Amino acid sequence: MENNVSPAKSGIIYGVLFGVIMVLEFTVMYVIGMRSLVNTPFGTIVNIANYLILPILFIYIGCNGYKKNINNGFVTLGECLKIGVSITFIAAAIYAAFSVIFNFIFPEFVNEMVSITKDGMLKSNPNLTAAQMESGLAMMKKFMNPLIVFPVTLAMFSFIGLFYSLIVGVVLKNEKPQSL
Template sequence: MEKNTSPAKSGIIYGVLFGVIMVLEFTVMYVIGMKSLVNTMFGTIVNIANYLILPILFIYIGCNNYKKNINNGFVSFIECLKIGVSITFIAALIYAAFSVVFNLIFPEFVDEMVAITREGMLKSNPNLTSEQIESGLAMMKKFTNPFIVFPVTLAMYSFIGLFYSLIVGVIVRNENPQSI
C-alpha cells in the first residue's frame, strides 16, 4: 500500500476477512443445524468468537499492519479508532447483507428459529404464560426484519469496534514525535 493510505482504508482487507469468517460460521451452523447453537457450548464459543475474540484480533492486526507497513512504525490513538471501526463496520456490512439475502432466499429459516426459541423459552422457564411467550417471539420476529437487521447489525458492530479500538489503541499506539 502507498504511504498516504488512510487508516480506515488500510483496514478494509481485515474487515472483509472478518465478515467472510462470520458468513462461513453462519453457513456451517446452518448446515449442522441451528439447534446446535441454542444453550450449547458450541453456541457460546461462536458468540465469544464473533463478539470478542475476532473483533479484537482483527483490530489488533489491522492497527499493527498500519503501524509497521504503512506508517513507518507510528500509529496514533485516533488512527487506531478509525482502523477498528472501519474493520468492524465492513465486517458487519458483509454479514448483514448476507443475513438479509439468506432470509429472503430461505424464509423458513425464521420460522425454524422461532420454533427453536419457543422450545428454549419453555425449557428454561416452564412457568411462562402463552402471552409472554408470544410477546417474546413477536419481538424476535421484528428483529428479523431486514429494515431492522441491517442497521442494528451495523450500529452494534461499529460500537463494538469503537470500544475494542479504544483498548487496542492504548496498547499499540506509537505517536510520531514530529506530528505532535
C-alpha cells in the same frame, strides 16, 4: 515518506476477511443444524469468537499492520479508532447483507429460529403465559426484519469496534515526536 493510505482504507481487507469468516461460521452452523447447536459449547464458542476474539484479533492486526507497514512505526489512538471501526463496520455490512439475503432465500429459517427460541423460553421459564410467550416471539420476529437487522448489526459491530479499538489503540499507540 508521505503516508498516502488513510487508516480506514488500510483496514478494508481485514474487515472483508472478518465478514467472510462470520458468514462461513453461520453457513456451517446452518448446514450442521442450528437446533442441535443452540445452547451448546460450540454455539457459545462461535459467539465468543464473533463478539470478542475475532474483532480484537482483526483490529490488532489491522492497527499493527498500519503502524509497521504504512506509517513508519507510528500510530495514534485516533488512527486505531478509524481502523477498528472500519474493520468491524465492513464485517458487519457483509454479515448483515448475507443475513438479509439468506432470509429471503430460506424463509423457513425465521420460523426455525422462532421455534428454537420458543423451546428455550419454555425450558428456562415453564410458567410463561401464552400472552407473554407471544409477546416475546413477536418482538423477536420484529428484530429479524431485514429493515431492522441491517442497521442494528452495523451499529452493534461499530460500537464493538469502537470499544476494542480504544483498548488496542492504548496498547499500540506510538505517536510521531513533534519536531520543533
